[in-house]
Amino acid sequence: MEENQNFNTAGPDPIELMKKLKIETESLYKEFQSLSSGISIMNEKLKRTENLIEQNLKELKEKVGNIKVEISPEDLKQLETYKDYFNHYKPLLYVSFFIIISGWGLGIFSALSGVKWYKESVRTKQEIRTEVLQEIKAQGNVIIEGQKLLDYEKQSEALEAWEKSNPKESKSLTNYFKQYQKLKKEKK
Incomplete structure (x- = not known):
């Protein structure tokens, strides 16, 4: 018996655990139901939106399809x-x-x-x-x-x-000039 008491003191009570588990399960179930209802509401809204878009497209096609372009006879004459x-x-x-x-x-x-x-x-x-x-x-x-x-x-x-x-002095210049020309011819 002492072992049971030690065992009980060592861990949580299984009855309490069951109660907590039951409470948690119920809250999860409620959450699941609310999510399911939210999904169904969103599905309905999507279907309505899809129907609305289809109707608008049909109206637009009808309006555009009915448009006719014609040239008046006066414009043709012009x-x-x-x-x-x-x-x-x-x-x-x-x-x-x-x-x-x-x-x-x-x-x-x-x-x-x-x-x-x-x-x-x-x-x-x-x-x-x-x-x-x-x-x-x-x-x-x-x-x-x-x-x-x-x-x-x-x-x-x-x-x-x-x-x-100066005829006398000019002779020396004339001689010098002749010699200069001779020298120049020899160099060439």
């Missing part, structure tokens, strides 16, 4: 007048397009020809310049600035005047 109007001006339109396209073609052709002519002109001028320079060089002439030529002429005149006024 369209016919536009057709005649465009037929009347069609050749003018084609001529205008032809003129525009011809203008573009002529402009492109002129631009390309102008560029080619300019390049040829520049090339020809360069060839003429080289030919003229070669002829001048072949004749033994050189091109110098006008101011330098005037300076050389003045110096030459001054030397000639000095030679006339």
Whole structure:
């Protein structure tokens, strides 16, 4: 007996556990019933919504299906007048397009020809310049600035005047110049 008492004190009472289990089971059953009723209510609402959407779609199809598009006879006459109007001006339109396209073609052709002519002109001028320079060089002439030529002429005149006024001193300069030219020819 002591063992039973120890056993009873060691764990909960099975009767109390049964009562608690019964209470919990009842509360779970009530909760299950409320959830079931909620699901059935939601199913009903979904069915009503589905029916409402189907009805609205049927009405919309009927309304859209009944729409007819027609052109009135007056509008047809107006369209016919536009057709005649465009037929009347069609050749003018084609001529205008032809003129525009011809203008573009002529402009492109002129631009390309102008560029080619300019390049040829520049090339020809360069060839003429080289030919003229070669002829001048072949004749033994050189091109110098006008101011330098005037300076050389003045110096030459001054030397000639000095030679006339100092004939004795000018002989030594003449000898020096001849020797200088000989030396220069030998170096070449």
